[in-house]
Amino acid sequence: MRIATYNVNSINARMHILQRWLAETQPDVVCLQELKAIQENFPEAAINEAGYQAIWHGQKSWNGVAILSRIGDIAEVRRVLPGDPEDEHSRYIEAVVNNITIGCLYLPNGNPAPGPKFDYKLKWFDRLALHAAELLASGMPTVITGDFNVMPTELDAYKPERWVNDALFRPETRAAFKKLIDQGWTDAIRKLHPDEVIYTFWDFFRDAYGRNAGLRIDHFLLSPNLVDRLKAGGVDRNVRGWEKSSDHGPVWIELADV
DNA sequence: ATGCCGTGGAAACCACGA
Numbered sequence: 001m002r003i004a005t006y007n008v009n010s011i012n013a014r015m016h017i018l019q020r021w022l023a024e025t026q027p028d029v030v031c032l033q034e035l036k037a038i039q040e041n042f043p044e045a046a047i048n049e050a051g052y053q054a055i056w057h058g059q060k061s062w063n064g065v066a067i068l069s070r071i072g073d074i075a076e077v078r079r080v081l082p083g084d085p086e087d088e089h090s091r092y093i094e095a096v097v098n099n100i101t102i103g104c105l106y107l108p109n110g111n112p113a114p115g116p117k118f119d120y121k122l123k124w125f126d127r128l129a130l131h132a133a134e135l136l137a138s139g140m141p142t143v144i145t146g147d148f149n150v151m152p153t154e155l156d157a158y159k160p161e162r163w164v165n166d167a168l169f170r171p172e173t174r175a176a177f178k179k180l181i182d183q184g185w186t187d188a189i190r191k192l193h194p195d196e197v198i199y200t201f202w203d204f205f206r207d208a209y210g211r212n213a214g215l216r217i218d219h220f221l222l223s224p225n226l227v228d229r230l231k232a233g234g235v236d237r238n239v240r241g242w243e244k245s246s247d248h249g250p251v252w253i254e255l256a257d258v
Numbered sequence: 259a260t261g262c263c264g265t266g267g268a269a270a271c272c273a274c275g276a
Contacts, residue, residue, distance in 0.1 A: 204263040
């Protein structure tokens with residue numbers, strides 16, 4: 001079972017890329033972030049034509065998350081991260097597909113830091129940790145994936161010294177990610193490739209992709225009962241080089257069938 | 259270190275992203 005995550009940076013601006021990538025790689029389950037479309041503007045018909053069912057949570061202009069499946073029902077569990085009724089950003093959606101709980105997230109960027117946006121990011125992280133602990137306690141095989149907006153270690157940024165004061169790499173941010181991992185989650189891509197430089201994002205500016213000046217900020221967290229099923233994983237980095245691409249590349253893992 | 263690019267939405271510029 002192949003699960004992928006892709007920050008599309010506008011679903012409607014990216015449909016040609018999305019359709020081509022889905023056809024070429026045929027992931028079974030896909031988590032999308034940054035739809036940048038209201039609920040009614042999600043291109044459901046084109047997604048269906050590509051062979052996928054979908055659930056999504058849109059929002060005007062910003063954010064927005066979706067889960068696609070070509071292997072059967074998407075049983076939605078929630079479309080809001082618990083813990084703050086006043087948070088109206090569409091940044092989380094969760095469903096059970098093929099007996100695996102899939103949490104799809106778009107964690108706040110948090111810049112500029114310090115400031116209210118950074119406070120929101122850390123608060124969101126706290127809510128995620130609380131909910132993630134409940135997912136572990138459920139005993140369900142669980143994948144939490146998406147754009148975490150965190151480089152977990154220095155290996156995950158092309159010039160880490162430039163990022164130490166950035167919301168994606170500040171000590172508080174890395175500590176929050178580590179605290180989450182320490183609950184018992186496995187960073188699947190890093191587990192598979194412990195020492196490799198792997199990026200999932202390349203800025204639009206100054207040929208960042210051509211220079212491989214990237215960041216690893218899109219992640220897969222696996223519950224302990226899934227780790228033995230992890231067979232492979234990587235980044236479809238070539239997609240980032242396609243014309244009119246998102247600034248992120250798709251990331252994927254392959255899980256053994258039970 | 260930077261928003262130089264890209265997107266959406268409103269307005270012919272600005273917010274936002276990482």
